Amino acid sequence: MKLNNKVVLITGAGGGIGQAAVRKFVSEGASVMLADIGTDVTQLLVDELGTEHCACVAVDVSQADQVENMVSTCVERFGGIDVFVANAGVEGTIGEIINTDVSNLDTVLAVNVRGVWLGLHYVIPVMRDGGGGSIMITSSGAGVKGSPNTACYSTSKHAVIGLMRCAALECAQYAIRVNTVNPGAVDTRMIASIEKGFADSGVDDFKGMVEATTPLGRYGQPDEIANMMVFLGSDDSSYCTGSVYMVDGGNAT
Amino acid sequence: MTFDFKNKVVLITGAGAGLGYACALAFANAGAKVTITDISKNALDKAIVALRDTGAEVLGLLNDASDSADVNILLDAIIMRFGRLDIAVNNAGIGTPLQEFHEIGEAEFDRVIAVNLKGVWLCMQAEIRQMLKQGGGRIVNMASATSRNTYPNASSYVTSKFAVAGLTRTVAVEYAERDIRINAICPGNVATPLVVSLVEDLSVLATKHAMKRLGTPEEVANGVMFLASDLSSFSTGSLLEVDGGWNAT
Numbered sequence: 001m002k003l004n005n006k007v008v009l010i011t012g013a014g015g016g017i018g019q020a021a022v023r024k025f026v027s028e029g030a031s032v033m034l035a036d037i038g039t040d041v042t043q044l045l046v047d048e049l050g051t052e053h054c055a056c057v058a059v060d061v062s063q064a065d066q067v068e069n070m071v072s073t074c075v076e077r078f079g080g081i082d083v084f085v086a087n088a089g090v091e092g093t094i095g096e097i098i099n100t101d102v103s104n105l106d107t108v109l110a111v112n113v114r115g116v117w118l119g120l121h122y123v124i125p126v127m128r129d130g131g132g133g134s135i136m137i138t139s140s141g142a143g144v145k146g147s148p149n150t151a152c153y154s155t156s157k158h159a160v161i162g163l164m165r166c167a168a169l170e171c172a173q174y175a176i177r178v179n180t181v182n183p184g185a186v187d188t189r190m191i192a193s194i195e196k197g198f199a200d201s202g203v204d205d206f207k208g209m210v211e212a213t214t215p216l217g218r219y220g221q222p223d224e225i226a227n228m229m230v231f232l233g234s235d236d237s238s239y240c241t242g243s244v245y246m247v248d249g250g251n252a253t
Numbered sequence: 254m255t256f257d258f259k260n261k262v263v264l265i266t267g268a269g270a271g272l273g274y275a276c277a278l279a280f281a282n283a284g285a286k287v288t289i290t291d292i293s294k295n296a297l298d299k300a301i302v303a304l305r306d307t308g309a310e311v312l313g314l315l316n317d318a319s320d321s322a323d324v325n326i327l328l329d330a331i332i333m334r335f336g337r338l339d340i341a342v343n344n345a346g347i348g349t350p351l352q353e354f355h356e357i358g359e360a361e362f363d364r365v366i367a368v369n370l371k372g373v374w375l376c377m378q379a380e381i382r383q384m385l386k387q388g389g390g391r392i393v394n395m396a397s398a399t400s401r402n403t404y405p406n407a408s409s410y411v412t413s414k415f416a417v418a419g420l421t422r423t424v425a426v427e428y429a430e431r432d433i434r435i436n437a438i439c440p441g442n443v444a445t446p447l448v449v450s451l452v453e454d455l456s457v458l459a460t461k462h463a464m465k466r467l468g469t470p471e472e473v474a475n476g477v478m479f480l481a482s483d484l485s486s487f488s489t490g491s492l493l494e495v496d497g498g499w500n501a502t
Contacts, residue, residue, distance in 0.1 A: 239495045243501065248488075
């Protein structure tokens with residue numbers, strides 16, 4: 001097993017990709033702290049996977065005190081943090097910039113950028129004191145290319161790549177690796193919400209549009225993203241830091 | 254390692270030493286049937302013996318990746334022996350002595366492009382023709398951290414590796430719907446015979462990487478195995494960095 005005796009802290013653990021990642025981490029031998037805005041979904045997952053290796057905590061990642069509490073909860077329960085997956089994110093509303101209220105920008109940046117920054121801020125010292133680790137941030141295909149009607153989301157996902165690169169350079173001295181995982185469109189609640197947002201904006205066949213521009217011709221499955229997360233969390237990727245790892249069916253080509 | 258390539262037919266070019274050999278060893282240990290090539294008989298013979306020690310079935314062929322007739326013979330030999338080709342790692346490549354651009358001889362440039370770019374082009378073409386016949390396959394090209402970054406006084410090498418990245422991404426799109434996944438790996442500097450032969454002070458080289466060390470051949474092989482396995486089933490046309498943080502700077 002690739003993550004035997006490792007402690008993983010993952011935000012957005014109740015989402016589609018988050019749940020798949022939690023299952024993979026546990027199957028690879030890790031103990032996992034599942035963090036999400038509530039505990040309705042994550043508690044069910046903990047009940048299913050067992051309390052020996054799983055626990056959950058509620059966190060609004062945009063709030064510093066809550067992020068600090070999340071980190072200390074993980075340390076108290078499992079003794080440290082070896083792998084941190086900053087995965088919590090929101091899609092916000094779909095629409096042209098001129099038709100979007102600035103409050104949408106604030107919400108999306110608060111979770112997707114401020115939330116990641118706060119996670120790094122509180123997790124890095126713990127990892128450093130534990131002798132190192134691996135951090136990955138869930139960016140997106142939208143983090144490396146633009147598309148109409150998604151400016152707030154795409155901005156946030158571009159931003160975390162810059163954040164990741166700086167963190168990677170700062171953290172190499174602490175034996176902490178920092179990377180982004182960039183999923184293309186993946187079959188989850190979030191993509192269903194984005195499909196609906198596009199439909200409401202007059203774009204009927206978002207899914208067909210994505211499939212037509214994705215060389216593999218389909219949405220990804222959450223497991224396929226989780227596989228990359230296991231790779232980046234494990235020692236298999238011991239020389240990987242400061243990079244962007246696309247899992248997008250070739251969409252960014 | 255927990256990768257499983259039991260009975261998969263794998264080709265690794267330029268596998269007599271360095272990264273290619275590390276990849277061949279990793280695949281052999283994971284149960285694959287391994288074909289290796291090299292341009293040096295001495296290196297090839299040593300690699301064949303070492304790989305057979307793992308218990309793997311090994312086919313070794315002297316081969317020049319920049320020669321189309323040679324490459325066609327290679328593919329014929331693989332099919333004759335194993336009947337198919339599941340995975341190809343196009344690794345064969347050469348470096349050049351560090352030299353300012355205005356002093357580089359034309360023949361030197363041609364030689365680097367012939368092996369590092371046209372060699373990958375020729376191998377991919379022969380591999381894809383076979384993979385189309387059998388209904389799919391996986392290709393991993395050996396690109397480089399210098400597929401995205403500059404390296405002063407290595408312009409021929411950098412040019413060839415930028416080109417390999419473009420070739421990989423474009424061809425990946427062409428075959429994505431025919432179950433041929435094509436990706437590239439972008440290693441930072443590893444203390445391989447190629448690097449050691451070109452660089453006087455490896456400790457200076459290490460400072461280019463955020464981790465302040467060189468990579469190991471095994472770390473690069475791990476990335477190749479990931480891209481060749483079904484763990485990366487939604488990845489095609491992508492470049493996977495294993496570069497100690499070089500490209501973040």
